[in-house]
Amino acid sequence: MIDGYTISSSPEAMDLSLIHSYISRSYWAKGIGQETLAVAIANSLSFGVFLHSGEQVGFARMITDRATFAYMADVFILEEHRGKGLSKWLLQVIMAHPQLQGLRRLLLATRDAHGLYVQFGFKALAKPETFMEVLHSDIYSKNLL
Structure with missing residues (x-):
């Protein structure tokens, strides 16, 4: 736990506008609608x-069948909140999720x-x-959805 922050996996808690603002400018999903x-x-x-005020400052998602496979995607911590251990804490919570x-x-x-x-067991294929x-x-420049 990190003072002043919480982590939630509640779908209702996610700030789609903030997440989209970050992800749509990322190198991995630039321009995603x-x-x-x-x-x-x-x-x-x-x-x-x-x-604790409810403002979202980070995000990650697991694409998973919840039985055999998961793919981690869209991981970020807003720049002004980096250097506090939030990404490590986020990964700990994800990796421990039931x-x-x-x-x-x-x-x-x-x-x-x-x-x-690599701190969480990931390594090259x-x-x-x-x-x-x-x-x-x-694909994102074609706006299919």
Whole structure:
């Protein structure tokens, strides 16, 4: 626990406007539409970091079947709240969540936060040659949703 902050996984607590403002400017989902993001969040297990006043300052979501697999996505802490251990605390809460226990595989993709995730057991793919993808890197500029 970090003084002055709370973490919630209540869908009603999430501030879609704030989350969209951050995610739509990120390197991984630049230009994502708010409706598309709302659907993604609704179909995920989401976690928010909040000031005691209720203002949201961080977010992460797990895309999961809650039985065998989960993919961590859209992790952020607003810049003015960084350096306080919030991202580590957020990861601790996520990794301890009852609906994420006993999963066979957890994945994530990151360009710049390897040092954070390795502390929680994440490592480079053991057999990257077994993974494949279909990547539509310009999908958000097409505004399909």
